[in-house]
Amino acid sequence: MKSRIVLLFALTFSLMSNAQIISGDEAEGKAILEQMRAFSAALVAGDGEALTNMYTDNAKIFPAGSKILSGDDLKAYWNNENEAEVTSHNLFPEEIHVSGDTAYDYGYYSGTSQDENGETVVWKGKYVVVWKKTAEGWKMYLDSWSRVVDK
Numbered sequence: 394m395k396s397r398i399v400l401l402f403a404l405t406f407s408l409m410s411n412a413q414i415i416s417g418d419e420a421e422g423k424a425i426l427e428q429m430r431a432f433s434a435a436l437v438a439g440d441g442e443a444l445t446n447m448y449t450d451n452a453k454i455f456p457a458g459s460k461i462l463s464g465d466d467l468k469a470y471w472n473n474e475n476e477a478e479v480t481s482h483n484l485f486p487e488e489i490h491v492s493g494d495t496a497y498d499y500g501y502y503s504g505t506s507q508d509e510n511g512e513t514v515v516w517k518g519k520y521v522v523v524w525k526k527t528a529e530g531w532k533m534y535l536d537s538w539s540r541v542v543d544k
Contacts, residue, residue, distance in 0.1 A: 417491030441472035
């Protein structure tokens with residue numbers, strides 16, 4: 394009996410630690426989750442056009458250590474072929490809040506890249522995104538991220 398209780402506790406804890414909070418319209422929140430998965434897939438595929446198309450026409454991105462980018466600068470950022478090859482990317486939203494045709498989410502990301510020497514680089518960070526619902530579905534309007542370093 395004791396082992397069943399421990400197993401139940403472990404299962405419950407693991408489900409809670411992987412859960413994200415969706416407030417507002419749950420169906421729209423799940424649609425945003427799908428967009429987030431598509432973003433990760435496009436990033437790993439190196440598909441700059443797909444990444445650029447995930448943003449509204451007037452979107453702004455806030456890469457760490459850079460000025461705010463929009464328009465052609467945003468497109469150039471995602472189409473830069475000189476960057477290290479991303480081999481994995483995952484998003485872990487803490488909260489997704491939907492209110493009408495606007496939403497936000499924030500959380501953590503992690504991934505791996507292969508540098509110019511073929512070495513694997515592991516990285517992680519935090520992000521905040523403001524979403525807008527368009528005729529084509531949910532797109533990112535404001536996208537900010539920065540790495541987190543363990544101390």
